[in-house]
Amino acid sequence: MNPNAPYQPAIWYSCAWRGAGIGRLVTYPITREAIGHSRDYAFGRGWPVAALPDHLARAHVGANIDPKWHAPFGDVAVVSLGILILSPKLAEVLGRFDLGATRLHPLELRQEGSTEVIDQRVWLNVAETKAYLVPDTSFGLLPIKDPHPEMPHQWRLGRAVPRLAVRETAAEGVELWMDPLVGKILFFSDRLATALRDEGFDLFDFQRCRIVEA
Secondary structure, three states, X not given: OOOOOOOOOOEEEEOHHHHOOOOOOEEOOOOHHHHOHHXXXXXXXXXXXXXXXXXXXXXXXXXXXXXXXXXXXXXXXXXXXHEEEEOHHHHHHHOOOOOOOOEEEEEEEEEOOOOOEEEEEEEEEOOOEOOOEOHHHOEOEEEOOOOOOOOOOOEEEOOOXXXXXXXXXXXXXXXXXXXXXXXXXXXXXXXHHHHHHHOOOOOOOOEEOEXXXX
């Protein structure tokens, strides 16, 4: 290591959707128009705040439903349409940092067919993006066959753990974001990733980005 080299703050990423495991079977009130936001959500284009539901409803266990779909939520869970749902404790840590337009939207968790509240959860509505991914020097990404019209070159995760490279300027600004070039990956500032580890939230399986000079 060159002791005279300029300091480069670490940037971390997480394949959070994979780490959350199998999805949880829930329903929630949304409009047909809002369903179209699910793809945008996977690339950091958060749902309009007005379209966010006020509760989730856990479906009843059925004879033909895998019990895994009814597993406890834990601190991070994926529900219908690929939404990340957090525990209030985890959301509280995130809320200490600069999230910009990203919202931590509180939800009631109910049993299907009932108004009784059985738990409190938080919808992670990521609405901040930074286009600093460097695909040419990243590994483990595959091109998307039907990219967003505004982003003709988008990528998705392959089966292997990716190794991502980002430009050094990605460290500037908000401390949690997504990149419009690659879906379902969260990026964290070093401060935020350290705070989450210190609080015992190691479930994101943080991977360090390789920094490329701007």
